[in-house]
Amino acid sequence: MITGKNYIGSKLVGSHKPFKTFNPKSNSENPYEFYEASSEDINKAVAIAKEAFYTYKNISGAKKSEFLNAIADEILALGDELINTYTQESGLPEGRAIGERGRTMGQLRLFANLVAEGSWLEASIDTAQPKREPLPKADIRKMLIPMGPVVVFGASNFPLAFSTAGGDTASALASGCPVIVKSHPMHAGTGELVSSAIIKAAKKTGMPNGVFSNLNSSGIEVGVELTKHPDIKCVVFTGSFRGGKALFDIANSRPEPIPVFAEMGSINPVVLLPEALKSSSDSLAKNLAGSITLGAGQFCTNPGLVLSIKSKELTSFSKTLSELLQDMDASCMLHPNIKRTYEQNQNEITSQEHISVLTNSPGTTEINFVEPQLATVEGSVFLKNPTLHKEVFGPFSLIVQCIDEEELLKVVKCLEGQLTATLMADDNELSKYPELVNHLLEKVGRLIYNGMPTGVEVCPSMQHGGPYPSTTDSRFTSVGTGAIKRFVRPLSYQNWPHDLLPDELKNENPLEIYRIVNGEYSQGTI
Amino acid sequence: MITGKNYIGSKLVGSHKPFKTFNPKSNSENPYEFYEASSEDINKAVAIAKEAFYTYKNISGAKKSEFLNAIADEILALGDELINTYTQESGLPEGRAIGERGRTMGQLRLFANLVAEGSWLEASIDTAQPKREPLPKADIRKMLIPMGPVVVFGASNFPLAFSTAGGDTASALASGCPVIVKSHPMHAGTGELVSSAIIKAAKKTGMPNGVFSNLNSSGIEVGVELTKHPDIKCVVFTGSFRGGKALFDIANSRPEPIPVFAEMGSINPVVLLPEALKSSSDSLAKNLAGSITLGAGQFCTNPGLVLSIKSKELTSFSKTLSELLQDMDASCMLHPNIKRTYEQNQNEITSQEHISVLTNSPGTTEINFVEPQLATVEGSVFLKNPTLHKEVFGPFSLIVQCIDEEELLKVVKCLEGQLTATLMADDNELSKYPELVNHLLEKVGRLIYNGMPTGVEVCPSMQHGGPYPSTTDSRFTSVGTGAIKRFVRPLSYQNWPHDLLPDELKNENPLEIYRIVNGEYSQGTI
Structure with missing residues (x-):
């Protein structure tokens, strides 16, 4: 059921600046009224995302995988209401809605598998050489860790696959970052339904409240305020050059600049x-x-x-x-x-x-x-x-x-x-x-x-990104497993007590992941 | 022999804005006169770097490895002149100069080994599924490719290891990017000597002219002009917050923004x-x-x-x-x-x-x-x-x-x-x-x-970087093999003719590198 409200974690909130979505096929407004997130809502959503981060980041890949798979299940369980709302808010045909739902679920399951397996964390271990001359070498171990709360801007042209639970949200959640979605105003109803699925999945799998929020907006203010918020650590966007470049500039002029991955189109x-x-x-x-x-x-x-x-x-x-x-x-x-x-x-x-x-x-x-x-x-x-x-x-x-x-x-x-x-x-x-x-x-x-550019396969070898102005950083992708790399950074542990290391970096390699051990690829123990 | 001139590729040029380096121990100017690069020199260096890029990027990892090892050899061959110039220009003791030279050579050999082995390119292959329903799946193969000419800013506090042929230059050259060094004015002589070693090594190993240039400067103008140049694709810097942040802002306000990795210090x-x-x-x-x-x-x-x-x-x-x-x-x-x-x-x-x-x-x-x-x-x-x-x-x-x-x-x-x-x-x-x-x-x-932060080990597991303001992008490092990732971006080939694929992506895996094939790590053939 669509309420028109914002999800601040699991709480539905909203009474501010009402707006409606539009059915381009019937050339008429859709019935539901949506409420834009207020500054208070934004601050609340970021505050609980920040709090959630300190527990969510330490949840195992296996548990995060359950969460992502549960989101896919709950999206499917939305049934016809989702498909009908999608077509009403986009003018796109039902077949496309069903296909895009399948792709969205596929992306969630792809990232679920990726984090359940765990090698994506690029664990690297250089063991100590206490007798090295002239200086002993310390034990140094490195892996990727999530950066913090992420803002995802839903795209107009993919109400499911590049929006609320699309590839950006799936990869950010997989990485260990809480997500706040700035819902696209053109399909706020689709966004709310998908958000309800994410919130259900979070509850079912025991994720902390604040791991996901969904904020409505009718204009640019909500997105700008989110991008400026000091506790937001990364922004991802799919849309126009004007929109993406504006967010890039805002993020770079913050007291603490943060990365923006904006995919801004292309003439291919x-x-x-x-x-x-x-x-x-x-x-x-x-x-x-x-x-x-x-x-x-x-x-x-x-x-x-x-x-x-x-x-x-x-x-x-x-x-x-x-x-x-x-x-x-x-x-x-x-x-x-x-x-x-x-x-x-x-x-x-x-x-x-x-x-x-x-x-x-x-x-x-x-x-x-x-x-x-x-x-x-x-x-x-x-x-x-x-x-x-x-x-x-x-x-x-x-x-x-x-x-x-x-x-x-x-x-x-x-x-x-x-x-x-x-x-x-x-x-x-x-x-x-x-x-x-x-x-x-x-x-x-x-x-x-000898093929067509349309139809972007979601797989490990896909690069959906490119030199400026097609994106703001050609070193990253928004489609495929590589998309997770946008939200993580390496952390090294030097001479760390073995028992206190993350499982990924322990000698026993309990997760059986691929690691680089003293410069060599290995799935073994030390 | 120190001439005081700039290396525009293999050519020594300079007569503009003379300046001298300073010996802080004797509290007097050093004898040599250096000449700042003019706008013409800058444009020439960038033009030949751009031209060199189109051949250098396609040179094999094995050949690049020879080049990097040759640089290390030529640096050692500079002998006492390098050590003496280093101490005169820094006030640091001879033991430190010798130690830092060893580290610099070690870094060059580390990257030489990395690119000779080749797995760092993150080759990933998803083979075709022509019978997949509802749509066939194309063959998609991805690897990292270099971004283009890079500007390296030499650091004041490491005249060798973080300067002319330091970790930044070694990793950029290893990645396939030509390098233009903006030499640090405090040790322009050390910089010129090391540059002569790089140029010799480039000639000996058959690298294209323009793969390396070294530009002198007494103030900020040369660095600013280089950062603004449209054919520069990446900037790396080690130094003060003020300097790094200024370059970051300049790079982001270019018509085509480019990545800047600035390591700007820390209180640890x-x-x-x-x-x-x-x-x-x-x-x-x-x-x-x-x-x-x-x-x-x-x-x-x-x-x-x-x-x-x-x-x-x-x-x-x-x-x-x-x-x-x-x-x-x-x-x-x-x-x-x-x-x-x-x-x-x-x-x-x-x-x-x-x-x-x-x-x-x-x-x-x-x-x-x-x-x-x-x-x-x-x-x-x-x-x-x-x-x-x-x-x-x-x-x-x-x-x-x-x-x-x-x-x-x-x-x-x-x-x-x-x-x-x-x-x-x-x-x-x-x-x-x-x-x-x-x-x-x-x-x-x-x-x-239970160790000291000083003494940064150069190894695959080292992360020398951190959240802003210690660097401009916490997702990258300037020390260790990971430093190469700053200069590369993924490129996917879809249904590409097999014979025309780079060796890294061929079925036979002629380089015997680790790849991700249909989602699984593998060193095998297909």
Whole structure:
């Protein structure tokens, strides 16, 4: 049941600044009233998170694993109410809601397994050498420890997988950090339901009150206040460049600066190499049309830029792709504001000089729906006009036609940091472009060969991050097991009494984890 | 031979803004004239570093290892000229110079071994599942790659081990990043000699020109210009809070913010527990006196704060320690400016209300020499006066006398981030203070039991870093193999042609490194 209140730990609180969510499909407000967190609520949530931290951080990986698995169970137990609320608050179809719920539960279980196993803590042991000359060597043992209360900003475009109990919350809780979610105002109801599942799971598995709180907001104030709070030790965010950069700047200007991992989007260049265009033009166009329009183009890995070399095949490919996009149904965007921004950004690009719009859509009469759009420009124009490098969040893509390989390389070199880049190539074709690949990989977190950037696999080898401005720190990821590294720091124990060491660092290796012992990998005892 | 010029790659350049180094022992300028790098020199050094990066990053770990070992060899081959220049430019004794040279070479060889072995790259492979339902799973492989040209700021207090070819340079070069050193003006001659060794080693082992440059500076301008340069991707610094924080702010306000790891010092609290004071007062005082005065107190792990509970044993310990310090010889500081700052900072603290100075030194007539000083204050005063929490870089320490365990815990909770904390305890005594340890470890990067914080072991398990303001990012270290992680970021390859994958990610595992394959640690093939 949705109450519209904030969870301050297990307590439901709220009567301040009411607001509602919006159903873009029916173009009407949803019935529930939500209450924004007050300053008092924020301070209370942080205070209990801080208190909870001193017990939660010392809870075993096995117990944390139970907690994370219980969250997944409780989310499933929310049943249809969750799915219906999700679709009402996002305009996304039921199938997507069910799929995203599965992914969310999968992420929770992935981190549950990771912390139950325990090797992720990077335990490292250098034993003493009391007789070393000229000085004896002390016993030194190191492992990762959690940093403290974390603020997670829910994303607009993934009401489950990148929100309340999404990958950020799952990885932060797994690391041993209490979490305060700044709920996304567009899906506050979905957020409250998921929060109720987390609170239930925390109670069932005996976690301290304050390990999780969920705060509503209608504007930016709650997030800003949380980011400035001296007892918050890390902030993670998925959303716009403007939002992420603002939080980064706030966090860095605190008396005690704290890390912000903001994933701020990307135009995800797709490079079509000449042979691939010759042999697979139609299937490339079909796959790309699907990727551009997936989820109404509202994916951070949406392919917003297609790079290729001028040829009759490229002209024909462009025509095919534009026709495919033209023939596709209009799709509902997440919110009227997002639709408005999409149209503004798209118009900003298509109104630049020397841009040709290739799609010629009839227009849709459905409110909050949009049609995909494709435009094209010459490489020389793209090189000179940075406006064309901007992300258009929605089903829009720009084909850049380079005169030759040299210009293509120049275009690659002028790109800003991206989450992904994709290379479409024929058999053995890619090996002819070592310089292109060598430069392209400097711009991205993930390189894809003959596939689509949309669809981010959640697994240990996934990097979902990339050089600025796609994120604020390319050394971290928000998807995959590596996401946990954002919330931890190494601590060394020197000559520490053996009985008082954490289990991870004891000679007997009771958790049977992989460790680095005197520089060698080992799962054994000492 | 010292020319006073800058190394722009292998080229010696300089005629701009001459300056000299200073011998604090003889209180006179050293003979050589150095030339500050001009804007043109800076741009040239960065341009060739950027160019070198595109080849250097792809050089094998085995070849990089040769380069690092060759640097160590060439440093040793500099012979007495290096040792003499070091002592002339620092006032530190020859034994220290020889010891620090050994440590510097040891660090280079440590990283040489690390990259020759290769597992540090955190290779991770998730193989494809083409038949997975509802969607096939792509093959995804991840490893760490270097970020690009790095600026290393040489530290004043370690002319070798934390300077030109110190741990920062060794770890950055090991990671695959070209390095530009902003040489410390106090030991520009030592810096040039070491740079000549690096350049020789680079030539001998076939490294690209631009992989290393060394720029002189007499003020802050060169460092600021380097930090602002768009082609610099990371900055590392060891020095004052003021300097490190300024670079951090500059880097964050760039159009493209970049990571800065600044190690900015610490007061390294030493907690004396009651039983330890009863049983080992004299040896504690002796060891602490040695640690406080080591290197004239000019170590970032110098114990500047002693915390304990009031007792007659503490009074007696304080008396013994002050007498030991009083009896010690005065020692030469690195530079007249450092001596001046030491005296200012020490006076600032000792002139606060309710502070008692315990040492009563006769004063030294030797210019640039200082005597150690010990002061004491009640816990309640320390809690209220943040001035007393400041670092005094030099042989100074403050004993805080708490009325009871509760006040001791309060003092620990009010501390800022530190590199280390030390607990002095009798057998089984530490186990009686779980809350104290639980809070103390939140403040530090390294916890030491019955040992001294000075003497930072260079090994895989060392953490030399800590919460702000001891560093700008507690997730990284500047000492030990972990230091390499500051310069690298993960890159994922999705469905990449097997032949074009880096060796680290090939099925055959030709480098025989440890990898995570489908979530399991493995040194095997696929």
